[in-house]
Amino acid sequence: xxxxxxxxxxxxDDDKLKEECGVFGVVGVTDAxxxxxxxxxxxxxxxxxxxxxVSHHPDHGFxxxxxxGYVRDNFTSHxxxxxxxxxxxxxxxxxxxxxSKGQTQIxxxxxxxxxxxxxxxxxxxxGNITNADALRKELIDRGSIFQSSSDSECIIHLMxxxxxxxxxxxxxxxxxxxxxxxxxxxxxxxxLIGVRDPLGVRPLxxxxxxxxxxxxxxxxxxxxxxxxxxxxxxxxxMVVITADKGVxxxxxxxxxxxxxxxxEHVYFSRPDSIIGDRSVYETRRQIGVELAxxxxxxxxxxxPVPDSGTPAAIxxxxxxxxxxxxxxxxxxxxxxxxxxxxxxIRNMGVRLKLNVNRALIKGKRxxxxxxxxxxxxxxxxxxxxxxxxxxxxxxxRIASPPTSWPCFYGVDTPQREKLLxxxxxxxxxxxxxxxxxxxxxxxxxxxxxxGESSGRDNTSPQYCDACFSGEYPIEPSDMLEKGFEMKAxx
Ligand code: SF4
Numbered sequence: 459x460x461x462x463x464x465x466x467x468x469x470x471d472d473d474k475l476k477e478e479c480g481v482f483g484v485v486g487v488t489d490a491x492x493x494x495x496x497x498x499x500x501x502x503x504x505x506x507x508x509x510x511x512v513s514h515h516p517d518h519g520f521x522x523x524x525x526x527g528y529v530r531d532n533f534t535s536h537x538x539x540x541x542x543x544x545x546x547x548x549x550x551x552x553x554x555x556x557x558s559k560g561q562t563q564i565x566x567x568x569x570x571x572x573x574x575x576x577x578x579x580x581x582x583x584x585g586n587i588t589n590a591d592a593l594r595k596e597l598i599d600r601g602s603i604f605q606s607s608s609d610s611e612c613i614i615h616l617m618x619x620x621x622x623x624x625x626x627x628x629x630x631x632x633x634x635x636x637x638x639x640x641x642x643x644x645x646x647x648x649x650l651i652g653v654r655d656p657l658g659v660r661p662l663x664x665x666x667x668x669x670x671x672x673x674x675x676x677x678x679x680x681x682x683x684x685x686x687x688x689x690x691x692x693x694x695x696m697v698v699i700t701a702d703k704g705v706x707x708x709x710x711x712x713x714x715x716x717x718x719x720x721x722e723h724v725y726f727s728r729p730d731s732i733i734g735d736r737s738v739y740e741t742r743r744q745i746g747v748e749l750a751x752x753x754x755x756x757x758x759x760x761x762p763v764p765d766s767g768t769p770a771a772i773x774x775x776x777x778x779x780x781x782x783x784x785x786x787x788x789x790x791x792x793x794x795x796x797x798x799x800x801x802x803i804r805n806m807g808v809r810l811k812l813n814v815n816r817a818l819i820k821g822k823r824x825x826x827x828x829x830x831x832x833x834x835x836x837x838x839x840x841x842x843x844x845x846x847x848x849x850x851x852x853x854x855r856i857a858s859p860p861t862s863w864p865c866f867y868g869v870d871t872p873q874r875e876k877l878l879x880x881x882x883x884x885x886x887x888x889x890x891x892x893x894x895x896x897x898x899x900x901x902x903x904x905x906x907x908x909g910e911s912s913g914r915d916n917t918s919p920q921y922c923d924a925c926f927s928g929e930y931p932i933e934p935s936d937m938l939e940k941g942f943e944m945k946a947x948x
Contacts, residue, residue: 473836474766475721475861475925476553476870479568479584480504481662482679483548483643485650486670486701491542493683494549495533497672500679502529503728504584505551508567509533512580514647515544520578524567545670545701548645550582553870566606569644572614579617579625579646583610584675585639585660585868591936593635612636626651626698630710638932639719639867641691643673650699653710657717657931658693659867659922661733664705671699676731687732693718717931719867720921723908724858725766725829726869736909739769745857745899745907746773746827753897754778755825755853761785763828763840764812770857771827778825785819785826786812786840808839820848830858831887831896832871834878838891854896859904859926860884863945866934871925901926 480501484493491513498509510524511533521542525532529551533539550568569582587593590609593616598604602615616632617625625646633640639659644651652673654662665672665685672685680687691697694711719726722733729739749770760780762771765788775782789811824844831837837854844852860879864871874880878887879898888896901923902913910920924930928945938944 478553480551480675481582481584481643483673485546490547494547497679498549499529500682505553509551510567511549512569513542513544513547566608581644584641588638588934653696654691656694656711656714662691664688678728678731717922720923742769743773746770747777748903748907749899750774750777757825758822760825764788766829767827814843814847816847823851824849825853851894856898859901863928865925
C-alpha cells in the first residue's frame with residue numbers, strides 16, 4: 459500500500475457509530491512529539507484511519523508527519539520521531555471527516571498547517587463544521603485555494619483572511635464564523651492553544667506534566683504520559699498556553715448553555731476516562747442499573763456484548779440479581795490489516811471477532827447487554843451465534859435509547875433510513891432480529907445515569923441527544939440545504 463492511500467476499511471465493524479477524531483497537544487516538555495504519539499495511541503479508539511503530528515523547534519522550525527493506519531505502526535520509529543523535534547507538538551487521529559468518506563487522501567490527514575505573516579500555525583480539529591459547504595464556497599469565490607476535502611481546512615483559510623495581528627486573535631475571528639461542534643488543538647511557534655465550541659459538544663481537557671501542559675480529547679491520554687488531569691476546557695473557552703507563562707483563559711464567544719454529547723458517556727469515551735468529575739466506567743455501570751430497573755426480564759444469565767457493553771452488563775446483573783457471565787469472548791487480536799475483506803471472509807463476519815462461550819450459554823435464558831443498535835446487522839448475527847450455542851431465550855437490553863437520527867457533529871452515522879430504530883418500532887425490531895425481546899433505556903433513564911437526578915429537562919436539555927431525540931442544538935445548515943428533513947416541532 460502506498461503512503462498516500464487509505465488502508466482497507468474494517469469489514470466487520472460497520473455497525474457502530476464512530477467517533478471521527480481525537481486531538482492531543484503538549485508544550486514545555488523535551489521531545490514533545492513522543493508524548494503526542496503516546497497520547498494519540500491512547501486516543502486510537504476515536505479514529506483508526508490515519509494520524510498526524512506537527513512539532514516546532516526554534517532551530518528547525520515546524521515539522522510534520524502524516525500516516526495512514528495505527529499510531530503504534532507509524533509513530534514508534536526512531537527515524538520518524540527524530541524528524542519531529544521540539545518542546546511543542548500537536549497531533550490528531552482520524553476516522554474520516556465529512557465530505558470525504560471512503561476516499562481519504564493523505565492531504566486530508568490533520569493537523570493542517572498555515573503560514574501567516576506573523577508566523578506559522580498548525581490546527582487539529584475534532585468535530586464537524588455544519589456550515590462548511592457554505593464557508594468553503596464563499597472562501598473559494600474569494601480566492602482561497604483548498605488543499606484537502608476536509609471541512610476543518612476552512613479554519614485555516616478564515617484565519618488567513620482575518621486582519622488581527624496575532625494568531626490566537628485570528629483563530630477567534632475564524633471560529634466565530636464557524637457553526638457546529640469543534641474541539642480544536644492548535645499551535646504557533648511558542649503557544650499551545652485549545653478551543654471548544656460554545657455548546658461544548660465535543661470534549662477537551664487540560665493536563666499538567668512537569669513544567670509543561672497537555673491538551674487532550676480524553677483524560678485516559680493524560681494518564682499514559684503521566685500528566686495530571688487539571689480540568690475540562692469550558693464550553694466556549696479558548697486557552698492559550700506557554701511553558702513559562704502558563705494558561706491564559708479567554709471567552710471569545712457569546713455564552714450559551716452547554717450541550718455536551720451524551721453519547722460520549724455511553725460509548726465513545728474510554729471507560730477509564732473521566733468526564734467532568736464522573737468516571738465513564740461508573741456512569742456506564744449506572745446506565746446498566748437504570749436499564750435493569752426500567753426493563754426487567756426473567757432470565758438465567760446477563761452477558762455483555764464485548765467490549766463496550768461490559769460496564770452496563772455488570773450494572774444490569776447487579777441490579778437484577780441475575781448472574782453475570784462472559785458468554786461472548788472477543789478475539790483481541792483481530793486487527794484491521796488481518797486479511798483482505800473477500801466475500802468469503804465477509805460472510806464469516808462477526809464470528810472472526812466474537813465467539814460464544816458454549817458451556818456457559820447452553821440451555822440458559824440469556825440477557826445480552828449492548829451499548830447501542832445502529833443498523834442491527836451485528837445484533838442479528840450475535841443472536842444467531844447465541845441460539846446456535848443452545849441458548850433457551852435471547853433478550854437484548856440496550857444501554858442507549860433507540861438511535862433514530864444521524865449525528866452531524868463529528869460522529870459517523872449512516873443515513874437516517876439505514877438506522878434500524880428510524881424505521882421500526884421496538885416490537886418490529888424484536889421480530890426483525892428474531893429475539894424474544896429487545897428493550898432500550900429511556901432518555902430520562904440515561905439522563906439519570908449520567909447524574910441528572912430529575913431526568914431530561916425537555917424545555918432546555920442538559921446534553922446534546924439529537925441522535926435519540928431528533929432535537930438538534932445546532933442547526934445542520936449544510937444538510938438542510940441538501941434536503942435533510944428535521945423532526946417537526948411538537
Ligand atoms: S447527535 Fe448524538 S452522537 Fe452526535 S453529538 Fe449529539 S449526542 Fe453525540
